[in-house]
Each structure stands twice: as C-alpha cells, then as structure tokens.
Amino acid sequence: MKTNHFLLGLLSSCCLFFFAACSENNSGPDEARLQIRLTDAPNPDVKEVWVDIRDIQINYGDSSKWSSLPHIYPGTYDLLKLTDGKDTLLADATIPSGKLSQLRLILGDNNYLIMADGSKQMLTTPSAQQSGLKVQVHSDLTGGVLYRLILDFDAAKSIVEAGNSGKFLLKPVIRVLSFVPSGGIVEGFVAPDSVNTTIYALLGTDTIASTYTDSGRYMFRDIPQGNYSFHYYPSLDTFKTATLDVPVTLGQTTKVDTLHLELKP
Template identity: 65%
Template sequence: MKTSVLQSLVLGTGLAFLLVACSQQDDTNPNDARIEIRLTDAPNPNIKEVWVDIKEIQINMGSDSNGWTTLTGTHPGVYNLLELTNGRDTLLANASLPSGKMNQLRLILGENNYVITQDGQKEMLSTPSAQQSGLKVLVNTELSGGVLYRLVLDFDAAKSIVPAGNSGKYILKPVIRVLSFVPSGGIIKGFVAPDSVLTTVFALQGSDTVSSTATNQGNYQFSDIPAGNYSLHYYPAPDSFKTAQKDITVTLGQTTVVDTIRLELK
C-alpha cells in the first residue's frame, strides 16, 4: 500500500476507525506472552492409524512440582498422529500466559486411544499414566510479555507404539520431544507527543503495510511483528498536524523502543 493511499485511508475512515483501533489495543495485556502449541509426527510403516485422545494441556511455570495449571485455549480432541507427517502439524492450543520461565508442560489423555493396523483391525491402547499424571515434556524457556511463541511437539508414534509380546495387542509408551520452541517475531513500542492527539501508526516494508495500530494516551505497540527493517508512518487524526516517519529495525524475540515522535503543527 502506497503512502499516499495510506493518508487517504486515514482521513477517509476518520475517528471511528481510530477508536476501534484503540479499543483493540486495550484488550492486549503487554505483560502476557502468547503461545501456540502444535503437534507433529514421523510416519510408522507398521501401523495405518494412531489415534490419541488429548483432553487438556497443563503447564508449570514455577519450581513447585505441584504448581500445574490448565492452559486455556486448548483444543481437546482425538488426533490421528499419522496424518501429521511430512511437515504437517495441528494446533493444540493458542493461549496467553504470564511472562516468566515455563518449566514443563504435560498432555492429559483420555481413554479413547487406539491404533488401526495395516489389515484394518482396531486395537485399543492402555495408557493409565497418561490419564492420571499426564505426558510430561521439559521446556525450561523464558517467555517475554507481548511475544508469540510457537512450540512444536513431536509425538513419535514409531517409538511410542510397542507390541505387547505375541498377543497382537499394543501398548502406548509415549515418546514426545520439543521439535522447536521459538518466538515468532519482535515487539515495537513507542510514544507520540502530544499524547492528546490520536494517531494511527503504520509499519511498512517497502510499499507494503505489515501492520497498523493507534496510540492510546500517546503510547503504541506492535506485538509479534516479523523481524526486519521497517518504516513507521504516523498519521494524526487532526488535519492541523503534519505526518511523520521513522525507520527502525526489529529483531526476533526482542523489543525495539522507538524514540518519541513529536508531532508538528502545519
């Protein structure tokens, strides 16, 4: 989107757009981190399907081994692990949580766990420990407020499904590891003076708008914005003020604090 088009957009939408943008900004707690938990797998040539019943996800962010809390925003369901191969994954949770050190997470399983063998037979899997204490995964990662983290878990079906002797039955002995756990972008924070002037801020790369927001009492913030070089464009709502521009660089997982922008009268 060209700069001239941006200016027309701001002037055309007027105060209503700016009030909506401020309302959206107020709903975001900058002290919270956000996390996406995804599940993937490697293929198992001996089994046609592996269905795992995931009831909830719990996290531990303290040193107390009893300090488990249920993660809101979890998507419970019965998942076929063998559909999650060749780079495919599924979203298990999308939630906000306090910043700080995340020590562990665990998957609590239900009773509907089973495999479909290559000859089409359904065999139930016994998982008593997973239904009670859960499948624990060590994380030990510090989470910063305002950053979105993407955690990909590899549920290794090939190693987790073990034949029970010569009975033709199978046992679930889960093998789960953290495939990746990375911040997906950075944060831009700044201030526009005078703080009484409602201002729309656009983050551009070249002529493309990557994100936009509006000031709230002079403050503005972009959360989870991709790393790279940006040109910030400031459009005050009153026509009596000049627009402004600032070039910045965003680093993955870090906060870029922009120098105060002081609006000038025309």
C-alpha cells in the same frame, strides 16, 4: 476416564507453534502467551493414529503443582492428517511470566490405531506412565512476548506392539526441538496525543502489521524480527504523514522516540 493417561503423549512431531506475526497478543506486562500446535510424520504401517487429548498442564518448578492451561482445544485428533507441514492448534494461552519448568499432556481413554487393512487397534498405556510423561522445558518467559514451542513426537518409536498379544502400547518418545520468542515488541508515542494516528509497519514492501494510537501511545506485539519502516497517517489532514526506520529484535522491546507530527504549510 483415566485422568492422567500418559500426557505429552502425542504431541506428534508436535509442532507447538506459537506464531502470530500479524496477530495481537493481549497478554499483560507480567504475562506471556503460549500457542501449541500439533503435527506429525507418517507411518506406512498405520493408516490413522487417533489420540484423545483432554488437558495440557505446565509446571513452574514445584513438582507437586501442575496447572492446566486456559484456552486449550480438547478433542480426538488423527495425527496422520497432520503431515506435510499441516498442524492444528491445541492451545493459545496467556500464562504468568517466569521460568517454565515442565509441560505435559493429559490423554483420555479413546486412543487407537486404524491399521493399513482397516482394522482398529486400541492403544493402552503402561501403568507407570498413566500419571503423565513429563517434558523438560526449563526456559524463561518474558511478559508481553508470544512464544513458539516445538516438540518432536516420534510415532514409530512411541507405538509398541505388546509381544504376540496383538495389542499395542502407547509409550511416547518426545523431545523439545526449540522454544523461542516468535517476535518482538515495539512501543512508541505520537504527539500531539489528541490526534488519532494510524501506524503501518512495513518490512520491505510488505505491510506486516498495523495499529493506531490511544491517547498518543501505540504498541506492536509479536512482529517478526527485521528492519522496519513505520508509516504514520494522522486522522486530521492538517498534519503531514511521517516515516521512521525501526529495528525489531526477536524477544525484545524496542522503544521508539516520540514522533512529533508536523502541520502542513
């Protein structure tokens, strides 16, 4: 198998979406979380476009040092099933914080087209691109934040017929549409810390996320930006419930003043 088959090749309309409005981000203070999703736009002349994704690699600035992302989902994907807003998760990785320089995909050998007439055409990669097509990112990653990266893959321009040979070349055309944090972080403390307390984060009338205290401390990771109402429910019915207004800003950490639970009369 060719290990470096053109890499970022078919991140077709590659909506690398790192989204988790209500999901937990388990990265530490010096780590960020990156999710990669794959999507595409249809091509009327092609029925199926199958790409064999083996690896996803990142680079922090040293062109000779590429690192494979952990927790990727290698496999062969039909890009044309990923249309009309559909996507598929390629990676959900925790990586070191810092300035992410470049990203690339590594493909295997099993890349092919199913044409409108049902025939199968293998995709070959020009030798100049077998070492990988690099995508420039150059973005700072902050620890504890989940990021959403969107890459746009132009399938029509990336699949080229090789003259009159009847063969097709895979020459990926890809661009970064956006790379932004997908939410904010909230940290707080409830006293007395001996009372376990459940906290609900409401945006309007919708409950976006919930958590509970651990020795008084609590944290929400990666919740959407907005003005929230936090509702506190102590486990002991001798204490009153409480409510606080909490603003959440994209990509930032909000520290809430300590909430002191009050005893019921």
